[in-house]
Amino acid sequence: MNKQLLIKCLKAFFVGLVLLLLYAPILLLAVYSFDKTNMIGRFEGFSFTHYAALFQNSKVLGMIGNTFLLAFVAATLSTILGTMGALGMFYSKKRMKMLIHGASQIPVINAEIVTALSLAVTFVAIGLGKSYFTLLIGHMVICTPFVVLSVMPKLKQMDNSLYEAALDLGASPFKALMQVVLPQIIPGVISGFMLAVTLSLDDYIVTMYTRPSGFETISTYVYNATTKGNAHTAVTLASLWALTTIIFVVIVLFVLISNLTGRKKEADR
């Protein structure tokens, strides 16, 4: 009996240790984001200096705005395109389905650098250069296949006879699609959208290769600030700690809220 308890403790210890290591860097930044100075290692005193610096730096605010706007637009367009694509594929003949699915898997499997490079070379070759349009296309290329992947399973689970029934009852195919099919796949559409948002927010490589000059997202900004340190002051770096902390807190809140409301929905059912 004692041995079992020991094993249980060891297991909990191991999981706890891995979690601790996973969170240590983030928590470190969270603590020092409230420090007066921008030196990590000695806590000099509590202050909101870095948060104030973050919100006063118009360049930083601009790139945060860019990142979220791009993610929202790219994810919305990807969701529409991907959902339509998944629907069309689902009702197509097997051969067509295989072809589109195969092409759709390429950006999923491919290394991001290869996708990015192939797009950049193509845009330059056909004279499009680099613009907001190419950046948006780049993000849609990496997001849309994931939307398709999350809508597809829902289509397979769907009860097809409902669509037939709607037609029999006189609905037009379009109306039947919007009012009968769409509600059944909507969970897949929503998770596809969420996935697209996170993919777009996280992306560095494709952004780097397709963005117009001067356009910065969080990823490119932080990358430049840390690898080409001379152009940026320690103050900017310290305000990034504040940014990390804010994003972390927002995510924790988001997860908590979505879990609580999810639990409630389950209870209602």
Place this chain on the structure above:
Amino acid sequence: MKAPGFSRKTLCIPYAVFLIFFVVIPMCVILFYAFTDSEMHFSFSNFLRFFSDPTKLSTIVYSIVISLITTVICLVIAYPVALILARSKLKKKFIILMLFVLPMWINFVLRINAIREFFNLLSQADALSWLETANIFKTVVGMVYDFLPFMILPLYTTMLKIDDSLYEASADLGANSFTTFFRITLPLSMPGIMSGVTMVFLPSMTNYVVSDMLGNAKVTIIGKFISDYFGNDWHMGSMIALVLLIVVFVSTWLTGGFHSEENVRGANL
């Protein structure tokens, strides 16, 4: 009777066109550049230059070794974590799983920046000052930190599917825990291992953001290599990209593709 002008199949036309223009054609453009010289004549010179240059080949081997080390460490940490969680009787175990996934939603570059600062703090201690120049070590730790959830999630999903009665049967038939592990748990979790390994191995070979930010740009992995060539020699860059493309597709085909892509970022949690 179908209304004229609307067929569900036509819904996939926009996506098919999108894929042709921004996925299939760019891949062909890469192929074209890989097999042409600077005057756009067909040639195998890039191919020959690539496979006869020891520095290029050694970079590739070096990159593969780093990815292998990263993948093995991820597997060694993730396997027990996933097994403990999957076999745990805790009602709220998905919350613990959530904790492992949550850091993934913080911007990827910000997360790497957090580890960077963490290493900076550690290297201030005299005993750990060697960290400052331990570029490969820091790169590998950064990659493990970053890609660990990609390993945990598929492992956890496949382990959850293993029927409890198999363990009971194994115990009833007199097998000890070692036998049970090697005859039941390990073989049945193989699909999870496969997709976890692909999802860690490929990005750690190509995602140069980690090696640039933590390795002081002293660690050159294949992704970085391609991006360096893209600056001055598109033809060579395309050739390396093509080699990588083939490696990726062959390894994906060998491991049977990605199984739980929609689980990857916790979209289903």
